[in-house]
Amino acid sequence: MSYLAGIWRIEHESARTEGGFPMAKASRRAIDEEIREGARMILAARYAIALTGAGMSVESGIPPFRGPGGLWTKYGEPPMNGFQRFMADPKKAWEERLSKRNDELFKPLTVARPNPGHLALVEMEELGVIRFVITQNIDDLHRQAGQKALAEIHGNWTLIRCLDCTTRFHRDEIDLEKLPPACPRCGGLLKSDTVSFGEPIPTDVLNMCAEHSAKADLVIVAGTSATVYPAAGFALEVKQRGGILIEVNLYESEITQYCDVSLRGGSAEVLPRLAKAVAEMRREALS
Numbered sequence: 001m002s003y004l005a006g007i008w009r010i011e012h013e014s015a016r017t018e019g020g021f022p023m024a025k026a027s028r029r030a031i032d033e034e035i036r037e038g039a040r041m042i043l044a045a046r047y048a049i050a051l052t053g054a055g056m057s058v059e060s061g062i063p064p065f066r067g068p069g070g071l072w073t074k075y076g077e078p079p080m081n082g083f084q085r086f087m088a089d090p091k092k093a094w095e096e097r098l099s100k101r102n103d104e105l106f107k108p109l110t111v112a113r114p115n116p117g118h119l120a121l122v123e124m125e126e127l128g129v130i131r132f133v134i135t136q137n138i139d140d141l142h143r144q145a146g147q148k149a150l151a152e153i154h155g156n157w158t159l160i161r162c163l164d165c166t167t168r169f170h171r172d173e174i175d176l177e178k179l180p181p182a183c184p185r186c187g188g189l190l191k192s193d194t195v196s197f198g199e200p201i202p203t204d205v206l207n208m209c210a211e212h213s214a215k216a217d218l219v220i221v222a223g224t225s226a227t228v229y230p231a232a233g234f235a236l237e238v239k240q241r242g243g244i245l246i247e248v249n250l251y252e253s254e255i256t257q258y259c260d261v262s263l264r265g266g267s268a269e270v271l272p273r274l275a276k277a278v279a280e281m282r283r284e285a286l287s
Contacts, residue, residue, distance in 0.1 A: 030263040030270055032277075038246045038261045039277035042129050043285075045218035045244065049132040050121055051235045052267070053224020055249065057137045059268040060112040063104075071105055083199035086191060090180035097192060098176065109157055114145035117222065117267035120275040122146045129278055132212035136224060136231050138194045151208045153201060153231050155194035164188025166204050201230060209234050218244040220274075223267045225253035248274070 042048050058064060063071055072078070079085060086093040100106055122145050124130040132149045135142050138157045142150050155161070159168045162183035174181050174190065181190045195201060213219075213234035226232040232255075239245050239258055247259040248270045256262050263270045 029265050030273070032273075034261060034263055035270070035273050035277050036281070038263055038274055039281050041218060041244050041246060041261065042124070042220070042274070042278055043281055045129070047131050047212075047215045048129055048218040048220065049134065049212055049216045049238075050130055050220040050222060051224060051226060051231060052121070052133060052135045052137060052142070052222045053226075053228075053231075054137060055223025056115070056117050056135075056267045057112070057139050057141070057223075059117060059223070059266050060115045060139070060141055062108045062112050062139055074104075078197060080197045082196035086196060086199075090189060090191070093191070094176070094179040094181070106157075109139055112139055112141060114141045115268040117269075117271040118142055118145035118147070120271035121222075123275045124278060125149060127275075127279060127282065129282075130220070131215075132208075134209050134213070134231060134234060136228060149212075151205050151212075152193075153195075153205055153209060155192070155202075157192065157194050159193035160190050161193040161202065162186060162188045162190055166202055168193055206230065213238060216243060217241075218246065220246045220248060220271075221255065221259070222248040222271060225249070226255045227253075 054064070118141050121130060121133055121142070125133075125147060130149075132151070133142060133147055134151050134153055136154050138152065138155050140156050140158045142152070143156070156168075158171060160171060160174050160181070161168045162185065165183060165186040165188055167183060167185050169184070169190075173184075182188070183190055209231075216238045219235045219238050221235055224231075226235050235245065236255075236258070244261075245255065245259040247253065247256060247262040248265070248267050249256075249262070250264065250266055252262070263274070
């Protein structure tokens with residue numbers, strides 16, 4: 001299970017937590033005025049971006065890792081040196097990965113589809129108000145939804161990446177008869193694009209995140225407690241520069257106290273309301 005070890009990391013503290021806080025007490029649903037306040041901030045922003053996390057994956061039917069019913073609870077946590085183990089024996093690591101393609105870990109990824117939250121972010125991108133999305137999720141759902149300006153900071157489970165030239169290939173482009181596979185472009189070693197425990201975040205992705213977050217004056221933080229670095233750092237740096245944080249989460253999280261607006265509810269419910277309000281307020285301003 002090591003090659004997927006870096007997927008959500010701390011994002012699933014338990015099946016009953018969101019952002020590390022107990023989910024025993026339900027928070028009230030975001031009211032319309034709060035939604036409109038968030039929409040006003042987005043429309044006033046010069047360069048708005050979004051940071052998304054595991055909460056959005058869960059809303060698409062992908063199971064959590066920790067807590068009752070969690071995959072790591074059932075099968076044990078993956079080793080913290082997953083990348084080092086891959087490098088020590090790439091052939092064995094590839095054989096293990098391919099043998100698990102239909103297990104309880106991978107099957108949900110093959111059937112999951114974008115939820116209304118993913119589609120709402122695409123809608124706001126098309127409106128020109130969301131300029132970039134940084135996701136900690138490896139589920140490919142933002143791409144499937146049609147997000148164009150996107151960085152998958154923990155990788156994408158449908159892709160294979162060259163460790164030398166960083167070129168990414170779709171699974172169908174690589175012959176897996178001979179393991180470990182070699183890069184068709186440079187002959188380098190290939191591994192899954194998902195970032196394993198102990199593996200550095202690919203430099204090209206980090207550079208994209210740094211470039212867009214440096215321009216940002218507003219971040220929508222959706223389905224994540226923004227405690228996992230380096231992804232969390234990009235959002236918090238915007239706040240430290242005087243930017244705005246809008247939180248979309250079912251429950252209070254570690255960053256709630258720093259947010260200008262906290263919209264309670266799941267991403268699949270709140271983000272479409274936010275996108276609708278943005279579109280309506282923009283039409284009102286132009287009329």
